[in-house]
Amino acid sequence: MTENELSYKIIGAAIEVHKNLGVGLLENAYETALTYELKLQGFNVKQQVSLPLKYKEIIVENAYKIDLIVENKVIIEVKSVLELHPIFHSQLLTYLKQTDIRLGLLINFNTELIKYGIHRIVNKLINE
Numbered sequence: 001m002t003e004n005e006l007s008y009k010i011i012g013a014a015i016e017v018h019k020n021l022g023v024g025l026l027e028n029a030y031e032t033a034l035t036y037e038l039k040l041q042g043f044n045v046k047q048q049v050s051l052p053l054k055y056k057e058i059i060v061e062n063a064y065k066i067d068l069i070v071e072n073k074v075i076i077e078v079k080s081v082l083e084l085h086p087i088f089h090s091q092l093l094t095y096l097k098q099t100d101i102r103l104g105l106l107i108n109f110n111t112e113l114i115k116y117g118i119h120r121i122v123n124k125l126i127n128e
Helices: 003-021 027-040 086-099
Strands: 045-055 058-070 074-079 103-108 118-122
Touching: 003 027, 003 074, 003 103, 003 118, 027 045, 027 058, 027 074, 045 086, 058 086, 074 086, 086 103, 086 118
Parallel strands: 074 103
Antiparallel strands: 045 058, 058 074, 103 118
């Protein structure tokens, strides 16, 4: 399954979660529910993935945590905020670059219509 096909399924799962839970919950609730929906569809989902960061000659253990990685092809950053700050986009792009994954979805569940809370971020540094 391509990243685009996978993202279509992920967005469908996010819509299902939003439809059932609504707005106003903590990010962990949405992340757990989304993980459940994706696993129901048979996807391999890793949750709260800690990754080290290489800085010059040192390794910084647990430098960052990725909310979800689906099929080792798509990173999902889950938010439940009033407004998405541009730093969230940069954060997801950094995760994509550090893992050599092409596609990320930034999903803010704290929106009246979930379609306004979904943003695709593409790592353009990946060679085909």
